[in-house]
Amino acid sequence: MGRPGVRGYTTRQYSESDLDFCLATEKDFGQVQSLYNQEADYIPSVYHSWLRERNRMVILAKRQGQLIGLCSSHIVDDGQSAQMEDIKVAASERSKGTAQLMYKHVIELVRTKYPEVKKQSFVTYPKLNRGFCVLGKQSEISLHVPSINVPTLISEVISNMKKRGDECYEQIPLQPDDVRSIFLNRTVIDTLLPGGRVIQNAAVFKPLESNLDILLK
Numbered sequence: 001m002g003r004p005g006v007r008g009y010t011t012r013q014y015s016e017s018d019l020d021f022c023l024a025t026e027k028d029f030g031q032v033q034s035l036y037n038q039e040a041d042y043i044p045s046v047y048h049s050w051l052r053e054r055n056r057m058v059i060l061a062k063r064q065g066q067l068i069g070l071c072s073s074h075i076v077d078d079g080q081s082a083q084m085e086d087i088k089v090a091a092s093e094r095s096k097g098t099a100q101l102m103y104k105h106v107i108e109l110v111r112t113k114y115p116e117v118k119k120q121s122f123v124t125y126p127k128l129n130r131g132f133c134v135l136g137k138q139s140e141i142s143l144h145v146p147s148i149n150v151p152t153l154i155s156e157v158i159s160n161m162k163k164r165g166d167e168c169y170e171q172i173p174l175q176p177d178d179v180r181s182i183f184l185n186r187t188v189i190d191t192l193l194p195g196g197r198v199i200q201n202a203a204v205f206k207p208l209e210s211n212l213d214i215l216l217k
Contacts, residue, residue, distance in 0.1 A: 013097040014063075021105045024051060024058035024070070031067035032060075035090055043070070043086055054213065055079070057109065061089075061102050068093040071102045073110055074123075076205045076214070081119045082110045083203055123203045179215050183207045 024032070026048065033044050050058050050072060061069035072085040084106065089098045110117055154171075161168045174182070182188055189196050189207050197204050198215065205211045
């Protein structure tokens, strides 16, 4: 029993009949932008490329025609793994079970369209305001800067490292054939890749021919 004089409130939970699920299209971009309008997020910048990606589905959840949620599933590792990315729910619609219903719908869709999938995982990205996290003996620093300033920023970092006498190696741009020969090389896989896996943008996948498109983005 609650405390005397204190009234309890419960948020109504949505059922599957309350929401409509559909595959995203170019025409939905305006609503997708509105979904992310108040928060710094990368999804609007990759939305169009996601729609063109092989073996990726972008699913939208709508209520009465209004977009209230988005989720992406990317099939990797020769069709053996499904990676769930960015389950996003509008702020006004949270705590109503929307994310759970989206996840359930995506799982069912993956099982129907890609029955060979054996493993499902979530891909989560570090928030920009969380500073850095240590990865072994290295560190990953999250920076939020206009993309046009990235080359200048990298040059300044390298210049400062050289001035301090820190060990620094010049960047070597890799061509598509270089990526293929390096990441499909058994010696590289066994000695350099953690657990024989490639980690890119928080996604973990096997160094396979079918995954090279991810590295070549």
